[in-house]
Amino acid sequence: MAGSKYVCTTSSGKVRRVAVVGGGLAGLMTVIKLCEAGVPVDLFSLVPVKRSHSVCAQGGINASVNTKGEGDSPRVHFEETVLGGDFLAQQPPCLGMADAAPGIVHLLDRMGVPFNRTPEGLLDFRRFGGTLYHRTAFAGATTGQQLLYALDEQVRRFETMQVEDDRGVAIPGEKMVRKFEFWDFVQLVLDDEGTCRGLVAQDLKSMELRAFPADAVCLATGGPGIIFGRSTNSTINTGIANAIAYKQGAVYGNGEMIQIHPTAIPGADKLRLISESARGEGGRVWVPKDPMDKRDPMQIPEKERRYFLEDKYPLYKNLVPRDVASRELFKVCYGEKAGIMGRNEVYLDLTHIPEAMLRKKLAGILEIYEKFVGVDPYHNPMKVFPAVHYSMGGMWVDFERDERGSLKLGSPRNQATSVTGLYNVGESDYQYHGANRLGANSLLSTIYAGMVAGPAIATYVDNLDRSAFDLPAELFSKVEKSEQKKFDDLASRDGTENPYGLHKELGEMMLRDVTIERHNPVLEKVIEKLGELEERYTKVAVVDKSTKANQAIPFMRHLEGMLILARVITEGALARNECRGAHYKPDYDDKNKDATHPIGRDDENWLRSTLAKWGGRDGARSKVSFIREFDYAVGSQKLHATDAIDISLMTLRKRDYTKKKAAFAADPTAAQKPAEAPKPADDAPKA
Amino acid sequence: MAEGRIITFKIKRSSAGGESHWDEFDIPWEPQMNVISALMHIQRTPKTRDGKTVAPVVWEQACLEEVCGSCSMVINGRVRQACSTLIDALLKDGGSTVTVEPMTKFPLVRDLIVDRSRMFEALKKVKAWIFLDGTHNLGPGPRQAPENQEEAYPLSRCMTCGCCVEACPNVNDSSPFIGAFAISQVRLFNLHPSGKMNANERLDAISGVGGVADCGKAQNCVEVCPKEIPLVDSIAVVGRDTLKRALFGWLLK
Structure with missing residues (x-):
């Protein structure tokens, strides 16, 4: 970080760390940026990070490098991204992402990603959906795997590097990255002010529960596709980390936006x-x-x-x-x-x-x-x-604009959730894809979010009055004990319901009723049925009593989280009475002659994020409260957020792909604007 | 195969005392059935064929499309990925029994789960990474001929799944052999225009005890690799390069 050197030890000599949960592309990029800023990291993952769901991304990563003489530019990429998302995406982060994309692809190339090449030895680009340009760099058809491996290798290198104190002396036994693989995140540690001070996680082999102090926590835990039973997602994508943080007060955005x-x-x-x-x-x-x-x-x-x-x-x-x-x-x-x-x-x-x-x-x-x-x-x-493939929705996160309307790098507000000290990046955040994600923008948004979150968190922890590592041990042992109690309670359930059977029922219903076409009477039935499933969940049986590598009990925890997020998704879908991107209600389609309320996209009422806040429980049934605004803080900054979409950079237009160049040529002035100089893709010190 | 058919899964389990036993499960055949869908069936109805309710089998899984490397296990005597082991293909020559066991070359955790962390340690040892100056904007990477990419890409698809280690006769309790996957990663990074700059560090790491010279040339690795990585070629290339360095390296000092 330019200007300041993070002091990574406390006055008593303990090494201060930030915790990153999730080792896919977004998490790993966050880790790398933190390490480069001198911040040591504890990295938690359900699986060895090399097996994270990012491996499943196939087609490529978008960047308007314009090597084919087509006149592509980051501005066009930005506009097509916003239009592709039907104007529900926050525009400043999208512009920042499109501007940074060429630098990101070059960086990945430098890391050794075997991108396909042209005869001249340059990067090759191919076409993808929602654009007419060749904008997608690719490594065969396993691009996600190749990108993940490149970042995994760089993080592994940091695993071998020593932490140095502020005099530059290596601290014995302390490495920049400590990995906790096969660990399940189970709870945030919040202090009396509600600031995140660490987390509790569980070792999935020994079943040990342990609290970890952390000066900030960043969730990078991907999407919740397994709520739909079978999907294109890995089986680890239950959305549990977001469900936990949501239950602890973090605001969830646009849950209903699920890509098929x-x-x-x-x-x-x-x-x-x-x-x-x-x-x-x-x-x-x-x-x-x-x-x-x-x-x-x-x-x-x-x-x-x-x-x-x-x-x-x-x-x-x-x-x-x-x-x-x-x-x-x-x-x-x-x-x-x-x-x-x-x-x-x-x-x-x-x-x-x-x-x-x-x-x-x-x-x-x-x-x-x-x-x-x-x-x-x-x-x-x-x-x-x-x-079912991807969740555009996820944890609500903030951003700070710079003078030209893009993202201000290094601001501690970037990627910050509504819980102070808690950050969120990747598919688990909500802000880059609006109501529909363009193909090959996901790999880009994960890496960009990590590049933004690293410096943001570094600034945040730099300015903390008091480190989590200087707080009394009781704060952590208290949460550790209460989580142990919850776990012991789960482990003693002797009801009649098989948790895997309940999950199958949940998945089949969600897949049938809450995907491509959504009908309000059906959604109402789903919500009722979700309540029944939550009631039956209380009668769940522990099918495995083992104290070693027990998968059944953690699965029960994940199932509870899936039921909670399924409700956020479904109630969000019920409330949003319009058609926008992936969210489609035939009864509201202005092109459907049988529609009862033909309004199509309703910018007057619904050009806004769905903001969901945990509303506690009514008996066994969880409750969602939808809010329009809320207060939160980042460090000492008191802030206020609303559900408004920042549309300052591109005016609303109709989304019609039957027409010529739907994205940007509809507004010829936009195309003629000279391309603005791309910003550096990171927090490089200014000369 | 037809509806109504029953497939018997014979699965090697851990017992509380540390020894192991076999449980047998009868599972109705379904279209596109694979070993994972059978294990999922056992989770929902963990009943053995003699009617005893047992704990569901535990195993590792994630992507289910043979790209994450999680679900390596020994199925009908051969190490492979459980997700891409389709029952129809496995039993195409008849029979209706599938045996499933954990890999044997790694410490057993429970049932089908083993501890493969030594593989990730090996990747540290051979420095399987580019020595990047930093993630700030330094412009485009080095140009590379398409042929270079075509050689590197297949090597870069290694999932660290452990099949090559499991199948290798030279990996055993009395041998520290690192395994084919790590040698192939040396080749991969030494191929890259900037990775090359640290080629000797990797060659030194893969020389000596447990290194490339400990390969017994059984060639089982390449037979079982689910991604068909040319591991034997990699061993030959890296073997030759380490030898060259051993013979002539001192001249360059």
């Missing part, structure tokens, strides 16, 4: 993603004109196929944003019963593309199809259907 990816492979245990990059490289979506056509798809001639996305969106074709594509697939399969053989499946066809090229650019995903379906996708069209 148009193309996944159905499976018994999970719905496996087939990346948008398949369409970015030329893949075509179609169904036979006669749904009951029994021929092998390769024998169905071109004129007897229906390329329904290309027909309706002649410019974007198969690369309309995900919410648009998923609704079209859903309509074809459910509405018209025109899926393959009348089933919920459509073809995703790559067979017209030379095999050698597919092997270079898409082998990672085609291998998944081949392994899990047993059919060769190089020579047969794949069968796919939409699946």
